[in-house]
Structures are given as C-alpha cells and as structure tokens.
Amino acid sequence: xxxxxxxxxxxxxxxxxxxxxxxxxxxxxxxxxxxxxxxxxxxxxxxxxxxxxxxxxxxxxxxxxxxxxxxxxxxxxxxxxxxxxxxxxxxxxxxxxxxxxxxxxx
Numbered sequence: 001x002x003x004x005x006x007x008x009x010x011x012x013x014x015x016x017x018x019x020x021x022x023x024x025x026x027x028x029x030x031x032x033x034x035x036x037x038x039x040x041x042x043x044x045x046x047x048x049x050x051x052x053x054x055x056x057x058x059x060x061x062x063x064x065x066x067x068x069x070x071x072x073x074x075x076x077x078x079x080x081x082x083x084x085x086x087x088x089x090x091x092x093x094x095x096x097x098x099x100x101x102x103x104x105x106x
Contacts, residue, residue, distance in 0.1 A: 015083035022090040023068035060089035
C-alpha cells in the first residue's frame with residue numbers, strides 16, 4: 001500500500017490512503033503494545049481483539065475499522081471529512097495504546 005523506504009507525507013495522500021495510513025498505524029502500534037493482529041484475522045475480528053484490550057475507545061476502533069473497510073473495498077469516493085474523522089479517532093486510540101503500555105510497565 002505504501003513504499004517502505006521513504007517517509008510518508010500525510011498531506012500528499014488522498015483521503016482514501018489517509019484512512020489506510022491511520023488504520024495500518026493502529027495495527028502497527030497495537031502490535032508494538034502486545035495486541036498483535038493474526039494473519040488470519042479480518043479487520044472486524046482484529047477490532048474485537050483490540051476493543052477487548054481498550055474498552056474506553058471501543059467506538060473509535062469500530063469507526064476506524066468500518067472506515068478502512070469502506071475505503072479499501074468500496075469504489076465510492078472518500079472525502080477529506082471522512083479522513084479527518086478517522087484521524088481524530090486514531091489520536092484517541094493512540095493515546096489509549098500509550099496508556100496500555102504505561103500500565104504494562106508498572
């Protein structure tokens with residue numbers, strides 16, 4: 001989906017790819033905090049796994065996952081407002097994952 005060798009400028013991505021970026025960031029950060037996505041898991045199955053660990057951001061995980069599925073599999077145009085909603089949800093999920101890491105270090 002994205003080139004590995006170069007840094008990604010988020011502003012250069014279209015809204016669909018921004019949603020991909022935030023969703024993949026959620027998976028990566030989740031894995032770093034010990035909530036890994038199994039290769040056999042669908043996005044919805046992984047969302048449930050992550051929601052069990054982060055109940056405070058249950059709705060944000062759900063909305064990010066649904067937006068990703070829509071962006072990934074629907075030909076419908078994705079607008080910047082949708083990407084901004086996913087970005088806001090990602091920021092809340094990211095903070096929750098950081099708190100999970102702090103708890104696990106204690």
